[in-house]
Amino acid sequence: MRSSDPPDAAGASAAAVPLALPDGPLSMGRLVALEPAALRQLLTMGLRAGLAEPDLDACCAAAAPSLGQAPEQLRARLQERGWLRWDPERQRWRTRLGTDRPPAPPQA
Amino acid sequence: MTRILSVHSFRGGTGKSNLSANLAAAFAAKGLRVGVFDTDLASPGIHVLFGFTAGPDSHTLNDHLQGSIPIEKCSHDVTPASLAGGKGRIYLVPAAMDGDRIARLLREGYEVERLNDALFSLGQSQHLDLLIVDTHPGINEETLLSTAISDCLVMVMRPDQQDYLGTAVAIEVAQRLMVPEARLVVNKLPAHFDAEQVRARVAQSYGIPVGAILPLSDDLLTIASGSLALVDVPSHPWSAGVTQLAADLADALL
Numbered sequence: 001m002r003s004s005d006p007p008d009a010a011g012a013s014a015a016a017v018p019l020a021l022p023d024g025p026l027s028m029g030r031l032v033a034l035e036p037a038a039l040r041q042l043l044t045m046g047l048r049a050g051l052a053e054p055d056l057d058a059c060c061a062a063a064a065p066s067l068g069q070a071p072e073q074l075r076a077r078l079q080e081r082g083w084l085r086w087d088p089e090r091q092r093w094r095t096r097l098g099t100d101r102p103p104a105p106p107q108a
Numbered sequence: 109m110t111r112i113l114s115v116h117s118f119r120g121g122t123g124k125s126n127l128s129a130n131l132a133a134a135f136a137a138k139g140l141r142v143g144v145f146d147t148d149l150a151s152p153g154i155h156v157l158f159g160f161t162a163g164p165d166s167h168t169l170n171d172h173l174q175g176s177i178p179i180e181k182c183s184h185d186v187t188p189a190s191l192a193g194g195k196g197r198i199y200l201v202p203a204a205m206d207g208d209r210i211a212r213l214l215r216e217g218y219e220v221e222r223l224n225d226a227l228f229s230l231g232q233s234q235h236l237d238l239l240i241v242d243t244h245p246g247i248n249e250e251t252l253l254s255t256a257i258s259d260c261l262v263m264v265m266r267p268d269q270q271d272y273l274g275t276a277v278a279i280e281v282a283q284r285l286m287v288p289e290a291r292l293v294v295n296k297l298p299a300h301f302d303a304e305q306v307r308a309r310v311a312q313s314y315g316i317p318v319g320a321i322l323p324l325s326d327d328l329l330t331i332a333s334g335s336l337a338l339v340d341v342p343s344h345p346w347s348a349g350v351t352q353l354a355a356d357l358a359d360a361l362l
Contacts, residue, residue, distance in 0.1 A: 028220065028252035032284050041286055047224060048257050049109070097221040097253070 020067075025098015026083045038063035039074075043095045046084060050092030056084075110143075110231030111361045114241040114258040116251060118274030120151075122264040123295040123322075126337070127350065128242040129157040131262075133338040134354030136187060136196030140237040140362075143183065143230055145169065145201045147223065147254060148244045149213050152203035156334050158186035160200055170204040172226055173218040179226040180233050188339045199234055201226075220249045224257060237362060247281060255282050259361055260289035262319060266296050267306055272313070279314055289360050291319030293353065298324050320353040322346050 022030055026043070034040050042059035045051055051059065060071035067074060078084040087094045115128040128144060135142045146154045146169065155162070162168060166184065171177040183199040191198075204210060231239050241254045255261055261282050265271040275292070282290055292310055297303060303321045311318050325346050332340045337347045 028249045028256065031256070032252055032281055037284075037286075040284065044256050044285055047253070049228075097219070097224070 021077060021081060021083075023081075026081070026096065027098055031095075036063060036066035038066065042078075043083065046093060046095030047097075050087060050090055050094040052092055056093045110228075110236045110239050111259045112227065112231075112239050112241065112254075112257055113260045113262060113357065113361070114243055114251075114254045115262045115264060116243045116255065116278060117245050117264040117271075118247075118278045119266075119271055120245040122245070122266050122271070124245070124264045125154040125242050126157065127262070127264055127293060127295065127322075128240050129154050130336055130338045130347070130350045131354050131357070132198050132240055133188060133191065133336045134351050135238055135240075135358065136191050136198050137194070137338070137351075138354070138358060139195040140358070141195075141197045141199075141235060143199045143201065143234060143236045143239040144186075145227065145230075145239065145241045146203040147241055147250055149173075149203045149250075150210060150244060152205055152210075154242050155186075155200060155202040155205065157336055158188075158198070158200055159335065160184060160186050160202060162202065162205060166202075168204040168209075169201050169226070170209050170213055173222050174213060174216065179230050183230055183234065188336060190339055199230070199236070201230065220253050223250060224253055227254075227257065247278065252281065252285070255287060256285040258287050260291065260357060261287045262291050262293055262357075263316075264293045264295050265310075267294055267298070267301060272310075276314065279316060290316045291353070291357065292316055293320045293322065294318070295322045296324040297321055319356060320349045322349045 031040060031043055038059065042063055045055065045059065056075065060075045064071040064074040082096055084093050085096045115124050117124045132142045132144050144154065146152050167177045167182040169182055172179045172182050183201045185197060186200040187198045227239060243251045243254050263275055263278060265275045292314055294306055294310060297306060307318050307321050323345055328337055328344060328346050337344060338350060341347055
């Protein structure tokens with residue numbers, strides 16, 4: 001199942017439908033391909049100024065239904081993957097990009 | 109809060125760095141504090157337009173991205189003398205210009221997240237009104253990042269078929285990243301083109317506002333290829349177009 005697929009039409013409970021976020025660190029290439037748009041928006045806002053607690057709640061509430069998840073589950077999975085982290089200095093949730101590096105040309 | 113303006117093009121040679129530098133001068137002339145990041149790390153060049161030459165102890169963006177130098181120490185006041193009497197300031201974060209450093213960056217890479225942190229950190233510490241990111245052409249991790257965090261994306265293109273197609277791709281990506289504002293700039297328009305026809309065509313094709321149609325100018329190449337046209341020849345049609353674009357962007361962002 002891809003993250004862009006609709007929720008299980010058979011009406012399975014939210015807990016039974018795994019959130020199909022890609023594995024591995026978040027890269028910009030990965031972010032731009034993510035669905036639904038509300039999830040991209042959440043992560044893009046996190047890249048910019050970051051998200052205050054109510055903003056994150058609102059974004060999770062907007063993105064979660066398309067993924068067949070409860071907002072709390074989506075939030076937990078984003079944190080588990082390391083895509084979101086709390087920035088104590090700014091007191092905001094921020095999107096964390098992984099350690100993917102810009103491509104380097106082949107070595108001679 | 110510092111507003112971020114990314115100046116991007118799908119292909120090289122569009123005059124992106126020239127536009128970035130002159131926009132910075134136009135904003136500074138309005139009394140704004142502006143930062144300019146040269147993220148075209150593989151082929152840096154914008155420093156030339158500001159007359160900046162790195163000394164042996166001058167730090168560059170590479171020193172921050174691949175080392176431990178604070179970003180504040182990599183920024184240099186390059187405000188032109190003619191603007192220095194006003195409130196406006198331009199702080200340039202240049203990329204390393206020597207071949208070894210460029211090769212090292214291409215060989216080893218860096219964590220793009222450091223670039224994100226650097227932009228916000230400098231904006232805050234220098235109390236910048238605007239931060240202009242002069243990007244590498246095309247689409248890669250850095251350009252996607254600078255697009256994503258932008259308050260406004262300025263897409264620069266020349267009036268040729270390859271640019272038309274590539275610009276469409278870049279705009280589609282920007283729309284997926286929900287960039288709040290975007291402007292299209294057609295640069296280097298040959299004299300035999302009808303500017304209004306081109307404006308109408310690109311506006312209809314891309315569905316984003318056309319910020320400026322700037323003429324191709326042989327005399328400008330001679331007069332200001334290594335300096336700021338806005339400072340050297342402010343009444344030139346190209347300079348006037350950039351000044352008008354800066355006013356439009358300032359209205360939209362500040």
